Amino acid sequence: MSGPVAWITGASSGIGRAVALEMARNGWRVVASARRQDALDTLADEGPEGRITGMAVDVTDLEATRAAVERIEAETGPLDCAVLAAGTHIPTSADDFRPEDFRTLLDVNVMGVVHATAAVVPGFKARRAGHLVVVASVAGYRGLPSAAAYGATKAALINYTEALKFDLDAWGVKTQLVCPGFVRTPLTDRNPFPMPFLMEVEDAARAMVRGMTGDGFEITFPKRFTMLVRLVSRLPYALYFPLVRRGTKP
Numbered sequence: 001m002s003g004p005v006a007w008i009t010g011a012s013s014g015i016g017r018a019v020a021l022e023m024a025r026n027g028w029r030v031v032a033s034a035r036r037q038d039a040l041d042t043l044a045d046e047g048p049e050g051r052i053t054g055m056a057v058d059v060t061d062l063e064a065t066r067a068a069v070e071r072i073e074a075e076t077g078p079l080d081c082a083v084l085a086a087g088t089h090i091p092t093s094a095d096d097f098r099p100e101d102f103r104t105l106l107d108v109n110v111m112g113v114v115h116a117t118a119a120v121v122p123g124f125k126a127r128r129a130g131h132l133v134v135v136a137s138v139a140g141y142r143g144l145p146s147a148a149a150y151g152a153t154k155a156a157l158i159n160y161t162e163a164l165k166f167d168l169d170a171w172g173v174k175t176q177l178v179c180p181g182f183v184r185t186p187l188t189d190r191n192p193f194p195m196p197f198l199m200e201v202e203d204a205a206r207a208m209v210r211g212m213t214g215d216g217f218e219i220t221f222p223k224r225f226t227m228l229v230r231l232v233s234r235l236p237y238a239l240y241f242p243l244v245r246r247g248t249k250p
């Protein structure tokens with residue numbers, strides 16, 4: 001089987017899964033990871049013959065994540081690209097403040113990306129080549145209602161990816177940040193509010209994979225919504241708080 005090799009975390013559902021299928025159709029050999037091996041096997045069956053392999057790993061476990069990447073590189077070949085999409089969301093509020101929810105989101109959304117980075121970057125560095133793609137969110141631009149924990153993890157990822165880019169550039173490793181708006185997935189199916197500009201996951205995957213072929217640092221979709229959020233996020237607090245309060249009122 002020929003073609004460059006991509007490792008995708010969070011590939012058992014939603015954006016990671018759709019990106020795995022899109023990349024496989026575009027000639028990549030894809031190793032798809034998440035915790036549920038059965039869902040990864042179903043994905044492998046759905047993809048073009050022999051192009052997707054499932055390898056279960058929990059990215060909150062650093063040693064398991066390192067071992068998974070070692071196995072991928074031994075069995076499939078050196079990684080050309082790592083797409084770090086594993087993540088989750090728990091709404092948080094000051095009315096029912098649960099530090100354990102913050103811990104869960106930090107462990108999966110932030111430390112999961114850190115562990116996966118630690119697993120792939122030594123190989124990228126040694127080969128002076130590679131492509132690191134971190135999935136954050138427009139929710140990381142500024143504080144949003146019910147997203148104190150989720151937004152904080154995504155803000156951390158934005159800053160993290162920006163900072164890493166300086167070092168990775170010097171080693172010839174391409175670094176990209178993905179900040180989606182609302183995409184229809186099992187994660188957003190749980191949202192009890194109407195989601196503006198909600199995008200279908202196949203369209204999101206196409207936009208993301210297209211962005212990954214370009215040179216831009218940040219990949220966003222759907223464009224009209226993400227530009228609007230970017231604009232609002234640049235407002236001074238005196239305008240930002242009343243505008244967002246009004247825009248997100250139930």
Ligand SMILES: NC(=O)c1ccc[n+]([C@@H]2O[C@H](COP(=O)([O-])OP(=O)(O)OC[C@H]3O[C@@H](n4cnc5c(N)ncnc54)[C@H](OP(=O)(O)O)[C@@H]3O)[C@@H](O)[C@H]2O)c1
Pocket residue numbers: 009010011012013014015016033034035036039057058059060085086087088108112135136137138179180181182183184185186187188
């Ligand atoms: N959907 C949106 O509107 C939207 C917008 C902005 C950003 N995002 C971001 O996009 C990414 C994907 O979200 P999605 O909407 O596609 O959600 P999703 O359908 O819930 O997918 C999340 C994926 O992460 C995996 N995962 C969760 N915990 C894991 C762990 N500890 N180790 C390994 N894999 C783990 C899940 O698989 P298992 O349960 O099998 O482990 C699943 O494959 C997330 O980072 C999310 O924050 C989504």
